[in-house]
Amino acid sequence: MLIEDGWVTWRRPAGGSLDGLPIARDLGGAELxxxxxxxxxxxxxTGLDFAKLHLGQCSSREAVIEAVASRHSELAPGEWLLAVHYDQTRFEDGVHLTAAELDRVVPDRPVLLRHMNGHAGVANRAALKLAGVGPDEPDPSGGAFVRDESGALTGVLLERALDQVAKATPEPNxxxxxxxxxxxxxxxxxxxxxxxxxxxxxxxxxxxxxxxxxxxxxxxxxxxxxxxxxxxxxxxxxxxxxxxxxxxxxxxxxxxxxxxxxxxxxxxxxxxxxxxxxxxxxxxxxxxxxxxxxxxxxxxxxxxxxxxxxxxxxxxxxxxxxxxxxxxxxxxxxxxxxxxxxxxxxxxxxxxxxxxxxxxxxxxxxxxxxxxxxxxxxxxxxxxxxxxxxxxxxxxxxxxxxxxxxxxxxxxxxxxxxxxxxxxxxxxxxxxxxxxxxxxxxxxxxxxxxxxxxxxxxxxxxxxxxxxxxxxx
Ligand SMILES: [Zn+2]
CATH class of the missing domain: 3.20.20.140 (Metal-dependent hydrolases)
Known part of the structure; x- marks a missing residue:
């Protein structure tokens, strides 16, 4: 194969173990x-997430709470605590965390955990407040603010409800x-x-x-x-x-x-x-x-x-x-x-x-x-x-x-x-x-x-x- 200025300009007829695929040739054990x-x-x-708290290793609610508390202690006052790769299905009971649980460790700063799949999240009370989501907030079309039996917000956000709270987070320039x-x-x-x-x-x-x-x-x-x-x-x-x-x-x-x-x-x-x-x-x-x-x-x-x-x-x-x-x-x-x-x-x-x-x-x-x-x-x-x-x-x-x-x-x-x-x-x-x-x-x-x-x-x-x-x- 010949490469000039970043373009392939000549190539020997195909051959090798992956013949039929557009592959140049085998190189020792490796394949080009x-x-x-x-x-x-x-x-x-992907790039923005590098700066957020990564919860991918947390397989219990306690582990998530601990990671959130630890990040909380590192942030400047008022700064959002944003976490990614939260996944309640890894917990033994499979039940989402709630705003109340987050409030216990982070009462005064907005917290938003984004589900691993990007389609759900959990916010604490400060985050809901900054997003203007009150107790009677109607569900957006194509989304839901999950509520408990008494009708109170749990902090769990599905689809468009997650977007609504995420909009309140600071935008990068x-x-x-x-x-x-x-x-x-x-x-x-x-x-x-x-x-x-x-x-x-x-x-x-x-x-x-x-x-x-x-x-x-x-x-x-x-x-x-x-x-x-x-x-x-x-x-x-x-x-x-x-x-x-x-x-x-x-x-x-x-x-x-x-x-x-x-x-x-x-x-x-x-x-x-x-x-x-x-x-x-x-x-x-x-x-x-x-x-x-x-x-x-x-x-x-x-x-x-x-x-x-x-x-x-x-x-x-x-x-x-x-x-x-x-x-x-x-x-x-x-x-x-x-x-x-x-x-x-x-x-x-x-x-x-x-x-x-x-x-x-x-x-x-x-x-x-x-x-x-x-x-x-x-x-x-x-x-x-x-x-x-x-x-x-x-x-x-x-x-x-x-x-x-x-x-x-x-x-x-x-x-x-x-x-x-x-x-x-x-x-x-x-x-x-x-x-x-x-x-x-x-x-x-x-x-x-x-x-x-x-x-x-x-x-x-x-x-x-x-x-x-x-x-x-
Ligand atoms: Zn996608």
Whole structure:
């Protein structure tokens, strides 16, 4: 293989143990593969989370309280105590912490714990107060302030209610964002990732975020950046001026940083019982359960409006009920193959056939199976949980599939993801394993296809960027 100015200019005909994959050759024990493409992750949030309290090691409520108390003693007065990777499903009783429990150790400073899956949280009283959430606060649409039997707020926040409290936390300025993006880029690059797609750009402030992503890429961010902008930041009532958005797009070097489309959330997540599923959670009987973020009519119209404006659309859908609604919406656009279904964790045979028909791209995050197995079994029971993430069936149906991490909610090493996809952890149906070659391909070429970049990256053929990584055999 010959590399000039960062491009592959010549390549010997394929050969080696992973023949058929876009791989140059074997190097001793290691393999030279195209750089990994993390086509679904959260770049700025990854960098910002580095500064927050990490509760990933806390498997009891006491451990969480202790970590919170210890961080409390290190912070300046009035500063928010922000924690990530909180997960009540690791506790013996699986019951959420409450505002009252947090108040006992941190009475005077706002505290917000974010669930590992990003779809739930717990706030103490000071945080609720700063967010303007009083005892009679109505639930936002697409979210809930959890209450006890007496109707009092417990401090547990689901979906949009979490967003409502998170909005009260201090926002980073552009320079802080640039630093966070560069830090995230370095951490990803160390894992062999050469391109990453942020799936929620505009969640803080689209103007600042686009400026920060451009500056980070100009200042040598070691991963190429791809962006899906939040639907509301582009087409909602407080959307960015379209002329301004065009200026931003024109200012980007498209090889280093590029806007791909718009992102919509259709439902929540399994661990917080907010993914919209057929049937019930935790042994409950129901026709459907979980949280649709939008009504089916609203979702369809959001997809239509974005499609008509020429955008590619990526929709977060974890539950099977919500995935049916997303497929309905994609079908109505008349070209489902332009769009992306993110996660698709629960799929029936019929749904897989329908997805193949639609031709839309599916992204999956195999590392979820390693991290969340217990939570999935608790919420869905062992039967349904074992059939999550049917990568084998999806590939066999000819559906374009890519693997990604969804960091920062997981550590996000592609090597971990590949291992989880090829040898699904205990409790998960082994007939859905894919081969190593397929897994590497889903993390390289698959990611390039998901991003619409297959012409320039994802393989190490002539005319592609020379983004590569060495993979230990
Ligand atoms: Zn995500």
């Amino acid at each position: 593969v195209p750089g990994f493409i993390d086509a679904h992750c959260h770049i700025l949030p 552009v320079e802080e964002m640039v630093d966070a993006i560069l830090a995230a880029g370095q951490a990803m690059h160390a894992l062999g990732i050469t391109c990453a797609t942020d799936m929620m750009t505009g969640y803080l402030d689209l103007e600042d975020e686009l400026t920060a992503y451009r500056l980070a890429s100009e200042r040598g961010c070691p991963v190429r950046i791809r962006l899906f902008l939040q639907w509301s930041a582009v087409l909602g009532p407080k959307a960015m001026d379209p002329v301004r958005l065009t200026e931003h797009m024109a200012a980007l070097d498209p090889l280093r940083c590029r806007i791909l489309g718009l992102k919509i959330f259709a439902d929540g997540a399994i661990a917080s019982a907010t993914a919209a599923i057929y049937g019930g959670y935790a042994g409950q009987e129901a026709k459907t359960s979980g949280q649709l973020i939008y009504s089916p009519e609203r979702l369809t119209s959001m997809v239509r409006v974005a499609d008509e404006a020429g955008w590619r659309i990526a929709v977060h859908s974890i539950g099977d009920y919500s995935t049916d609604l997303v497929m309905d919406a994609f079908k109505e656009t008349g070209h489902g193959d332009r769009h992306r279904l993110e996660h698709a964790m629960i799929l029936s045979d019929d749904q897989i056939a329908r997805l193949a028909d639609l031709g839309c791209h599916v992204t999956m995050q195999p590392e979820f199976l390693v991290q969340n197995g217990r939570a999935y079994r608790r919420q869905l029971g062992p039967e349904r949980a074992s059939r999550l993430k049917r990568a084998r069936s999806v590939l066999d149906a000819g559906i374009p599939l890519s693997f990604s991490s969804d960091r920062p909610i997981v550590a996000g090493s592609p090597v971990t993801g590949i291992a989880a996809a090829t040898h699904r952890p205990d409790g998960f149906d082994q007939s859905e394993n894919v081969t190593r070659k397929e897994a590497i391909s889903a993390y390289t070429l698959g990611g390039a296809i998901a991003n619409g970049d297959e012409g320039v990256m994802g393989s190490l053929n002539e005319g592609q960027v020379a983004d590569w990584t060495l993979l230990p055999a």
